[in-house]
Amino acid sequence: MYLPQRLSALPPLLCLSLAAQTAPNGGKAPAPAPAAAPAPGALKPFADVVKEAKEHKGLFTLWTKDDKVWIEVKPEQLDMPFFFAVSSTRGTGERGIYGGMMDDSHLVSFRRVGNSLQLLAKNTTFTAPEGSPAARAVAEGFSDSLLSSAPVLSQPHPERKSFLVEANALLLKDIPMGATRLEATYRQPYGFDPSNSFFEKVRSSEDQAAFRVQAHYALSRIMLPPIQMPGAPPMPFVPPPGTLEDIRSLFLGWHFSFAKLPEQPMAPRLADDRLGYFATTRWDFGDDTRVDPKVHYIHRWRLEKKDPAAALSEPKQPIVFWLDRNIPEKYRPAITQGVLAWNQAFEEQGFKNAVQVKVQPADADWDTHDARHASLRWLTGTDIGFAIGPSQVDPRTGEILDADIGIGEVWARGSRTEARETLPPKAQDAFLSRHDHSLCTYAAEAHQEMGFALDLLETRGEITPGSPEEDAYVAAVLKDVITHEVGHTLGLRHNFRASTIYSMEQISNPEFTKTHGLTGSVMDYNALNLALKGQRQGEYVMSTLGPYDHWVIEYGYKPLAASEEKGALAKIAARSSEPQLAYGTDEEALGFMGLEGMDPEVNRRDLGSDPLAFYQKRLSLSKELWERLQARTFQDGEEYQPLRRGLLRALGQVGLSANLSAKYIGGVVHLRDHAGTGRAPITPVPATRQRQALKLLETGIFSVDAFRFKPEFLSRLTTDRFGGPLNADPSPAQWVLRTQTQVLAQLFQPAVAQRILDAPDKLTNPKEAFRLSELYDALQGAIWTELKSGREVSVMRRNLQREHLRQLSAQVLRANPLTPADARALAREALRALQPSLKAAPAKTGFSKETKAHFADCLAIVDESLKASLQRLTL
Template sequence: MRPISLAVLLAFGSQAFAQVPPAPVPPAPTPDVPLVATTPAQPAAPGAPAAAPAVNAAAPKPFNEVIKGAQRLPGFFALYQKDEKVWLELKPEQFDKPMFMSVNTPNGIGERGVYGGQMTRSEVVIFRKIGNLVQLIALNTDFRAKLGTPQALAVSQGFSDSLLSAAPVASAPNPQGKGILVEANALLFSDIPGYATRLDYAFRLPYALDPRNSSFSNIRSDDSMTGLHVNAHFFVPRIAAAPLVATPMPYMPPPFTLPDPRSMFLGFYYSFMPLPEQPMPARAADDRIGHFVTTSLDFSDDLKPSLATHAVNRWRLEKKDPALALSEPKQPIVYWLDKNIPEKYRESVKQGVLAWNAAFERIGFKDAIVVRQQEARDNFDTMDARHASVRWYVGVDAGFAIGPRQVDPRSGEILDADIGMSDVFARGARRMASEDTRFSPEAMAQAYYPGHAGHAENRCDYGMESAQEMGFALDLLEVRGDVEMDSPQAEAVAQAYVRAVIMHEVGHTLGLRHNFRSSTIYSLKQLQDPAFTTKNGMSGSVMDYTPFNLAVKGEQQGEYVASALGPYDYWAIEYAYKPIAPEQEKDELARIASRSNEPLLAFGTDQEAYGGVSDPGVNIFDLGDDPLAYFQKRLTMSRELWDRVQTRRLKPGESYESLRRSFEYGFSQFARVMPVVVKYVGGVTHLRDHAGTGRATFTPVPVERQRAALKLLTNNLFRADSFKFTPDMVSRLGGDQLVNRLRPDVSIGSHVLALQAAALDQLMSDPVAGRLLDSQEKVDQSKKALALDELYTTVQSAVWSELKTGKDINSMRRNLQREHLKRVATSLLRSAPGARADARSLQRQQALVLQRDIRGAMSGAISNEARAHLAESYETLSQALKAPMLRTGA
């Protein structure tokens, strides 16, 4: 087995990373890059005259012959370009030496996640020469052990590196410097970023990279970095015809933004640069504060309770004069504003970036962050690894901002970050909601209910979700007459929104994760005071998803969006960036983290918001210290919007699109609010405290709050008169007739049922039943916990209220009752793995009660449709109660 090179070990200091070279088998030959086998020359017979050296036809050509007529670009790698060919010169000392490589995507196709201006991946790589083959290898940096120990050898044997690409040696050594040439076309015209899989996921089509029709759009090199922009051609030979009949699997149409969906060009920007010669000292993470971390498993010490080490992701920031209380940094964090940002938003973007300087000033840095504008004459690409940037991007379905970063895995040092901001706030927030399936009630309900798989830790949907908030806010303010569209007031709201979104995304690029608990630290009354929020922020952190701060009609209106950092932001920056002497760091970090129980520093992130613990204090788009009161305000505003829409009279010639948009935005608020209210039922507060605070890690939500949440749900979602709209309004909910829709009119029943069904799914789920039953173990008196029987009784009574009142059952109510009945019957017929026996027993008891009530109501003065509905429901329950239970997983 080939040993780890000394260069690798030295470059990574005292830690040895796993490095097991792949077997030296060259890739299969291609028409463009033939691989010719060579046969060693036979020795001459004894006494025979010396023969002339055999000429090896496959031997690389002389260096100067290959580069004859080529243009040379000196730099980290010297580049040579002639016509369509580009070569890299690799010097002997550059082989087997770890370096940083990033691949970003400047160009996309504008739909289904394939957008331009996106950060893609980064690796620590080495170039390895095996005979006449050069391999580009990604080192496995996740596993390590102390250099020179048996554990280091075991790590190198236990974990493999990955081959990213390979190309034949293109020249003999350079007579000056001994460097050899590798054709960059052969090396980089391959799918290193793995976009074939991404395209397959998006379109279910087998797109493949086409090297013959790929090319270099731009190349540049200097001492600090070598960059190559590949214009990569992907194609698929044919597009399958759409199915003639419906199939179990949904049909995924091909891309529609392309002139020909069989062909597309994507941009891949490859950056190669040296790793920092001296790794930045790693700062250990603390789970009480939300930082992105670099995690590795260290096998050096088998007595440690955990192999994992977690280093905070942060920029290298050092004082120019450590003796000064406030000093400029040796090297500030520089954000370049890309030339593609619309001029009207550049100042707001700049202010959003610079807002973070307030947090750095508190720990002794003056102008830690600097903003520079890329001008039209600047020829560098902000997608390279040397320019942290803010970029604009567009797409037909794009609606988000994102703040990724790329780090040195040895230390967690952030080396590059590129914020991507779509134009959704300028255009998408005013787009008619129904034009985009993401804004439909079905999609909204699916997206916001706990456990939604689309919310991953490293994903940020703040831009898209805030666009929804902005759309609702502007529609409400417009119908109130408070703000006119295209007015200076509306422009000010848009600019403030841009600044707030950029503040959030810059926080990600500084290493901060989401903080979804921070919105609960201030009262609703404090949030109505602009002077208070200008000074203290609108929530504990700009890393929350905060909604537009809208006042109920008649209340004082505060700031609409956050304009200042919150107290948590200062705390998180202090932990990550405060200069601390090495011998004091452990104690000082412990002191900083120990403040986690202070109310203003409340923290909860994606795990609490979307994970297995249903913590109603950790939400997106709530505001104030009484979330239930806030949610009721939002529902009141939605109904206000609907009421105004129902009485609004449009001017002659005005499109009905505005009515439909307002109607849809009202439902989007219900879809956003209801899932969070449901979290209170069986909810558990999950704190990240360490020992000594006196607070428990898990505490069931007080029973009074759970009952209040149930009441809010039943009053707004399950009551017989929860949704009433005038036929005159419903008949006018048209839209832009130039936009194709599967259904041009609006089905009120479908909208309502989507919200109700999603709420029933959660309320009657096995996890909620399990949490309610388990909560009995976490309180000293059972009366302090909501009983599962009370939940089932409350929901059933609300859904089937007509059985008690004797009133007729309209179609919307019948739909709701069928959804409830479907879940009751399923619980009687099928027992899922992990379902609680007590829950199953209570559901059967509830079914018997419901059957009795239905039988009693069938003789009432009701319509034939209602009577038929009850008869069918009674029969369904009877058959389910008689049927044997299927125990899944048994």
């Protein structure tokens, strides 16, 4: 979600379609052989190399003939920095490999070494003043990277002194590492095949040269599934591509752009951790008096007033977003509104029409992938459920040079399609050390929210499927998602604390929210505002910017004189303690290994100043939905799939509410305040709130009556017969268990236990602290109630009890090294307390044979766990 560049008047681009004229190689992928460099003195005259070729003048003059492309490099272009951007134009349509997405960028230069031309990715992270001794040390300490090289083919031009290099040899290489991505995704040894790769189009203009590549990847052999032996544990196997005619061969599309960098680098603006901008970090070794050599520059567009003296002026160069011609016309109005919503904030900083939207003509001969076109593009695939707002920056200053927002076409099908948890392709590329900063799945989560809301409203009879009201609802959610993603392309990070600034009463008032917003920011993952049946219904969706959005744009884009900037920015950032400007981002919200973070006020998909009240409401709405689904009648010929989809969505809301409620237990509010606000940066959650959250979990997901479904409802949870290898006879008990398992894992985290144990030392009255023993006792009491009541134990309850026992035993037998000793001791005490009740259970009447066997099995686990732990302690 990062890097853009402005586009105003578009220079005419010369376009040429090139057809590949190569023979197939039987699906094999030969390793690319380096081209042999001509011997010194053997270079051909310039005119002989490009004889009968067509000339295309521009930033780099290109020469084309048949399937060959030559680049003319001028002497002054050697060692000159250029912006080199890569986009994906074709994918496999599944598992994160999609066409139409921004990929990577570098600041590059060309270096001639003898008769070879090297394309270098310049290392701009480590710097020192030019010409200083420190600059020499930096040059010796850090390396550039070689992206590609090719032989020089011609003698210098007799007048221009330029020379020729073959673009086929330089750029028909696996620069984007497509083979590695394919292997990481499919676990098949795909190799890049240069002999069957070709330039689909090349274009040249005054400020850029663009190359559209069809890159062939092939398998020389197919990795077969492992042989599954009878009775052996399942062997892991990643399925091969499911969208290809022949898995041995595929084409990925790449778009390479070389563009001019700004003649005068933009003045960088320093980042401040009290508000959220993406930032470029540079190590400045020129000042040895600073404790930390790192300098952080925010990502922002270069906006300058046409009339600096005017209070409100159009910018010299507006931020123009092009709607790609592949976006369905039906959704263009909502997308346009989502983009232009940001002009409210820019007008406050003196810019009129700072953000603009244009539509790419259907007959345009230029590509929105070009580095000079910020764009929005429709993405298609078999499993796309997201939108993403990446941008690319000048690494020297943080100036945004390009942005390409991708929108999953799942929005075209409203509530009737399930948005899967598919992440953008970079999610699987972390090991490649690519230059990604974070990941946004807001659209996927917003689509899930929308599906749940529409299911509920349809079962209430408040919205009719396929009606104009449903279309308007979908458009409102899409607009909100686009505003969020555009915010990323303006440089903004997530703000997951923004949802807590308004009360439930305020967000139920549509007149209030139309002016102030549902929350503090569109950069939160804002939940939809759904009222309980019979209560006042406010706006469903965030319809305007929030106060934080205006403030953060002021910090990044307010015109400031260089002499005043430092003091003015400090004054703006000092407002961070104002309640309406509350900020917390991914670091506070995200935990580890799928578990939630420590701050219960920094969440995705909550709403209102009392998050626990919101979670309780969502639990009630979820139960309302599945009860309405159980009461639904069907006309002859109707399909039952909505029942399964609706129940899964309802259980998804239960899981969300339960996991976020669990953050209160052992939770710590972490503020980004600097000195002078009067607030402590770290404050344990009050014990009363922790107990309130624990009670919600006891009744909401751990009680005997938390999940009750009618037999006739469960027998109708069928699925799409054409939808692939889904279980036609699902187990709702396993669906419920997944949520319960996740919450228990959250509560038994070593970090949670440590924070609970540390809390008394941070309180003036330690006796008021929430105790770790309260957590263990409450869970045990809620999960094992049948041992006291003598009530029959259902399969859902047996599953939960086994999982609770498994996690307790793991703390005793295989404790995480970070688990505090007190937590292990309490786990052992909990097991010891279960022993007598499990021993006495068989004597009680009313238990089925399955339940008695379950208790006997649990007792054996407890006995072995305690025995093993005692043996370990005596060693």
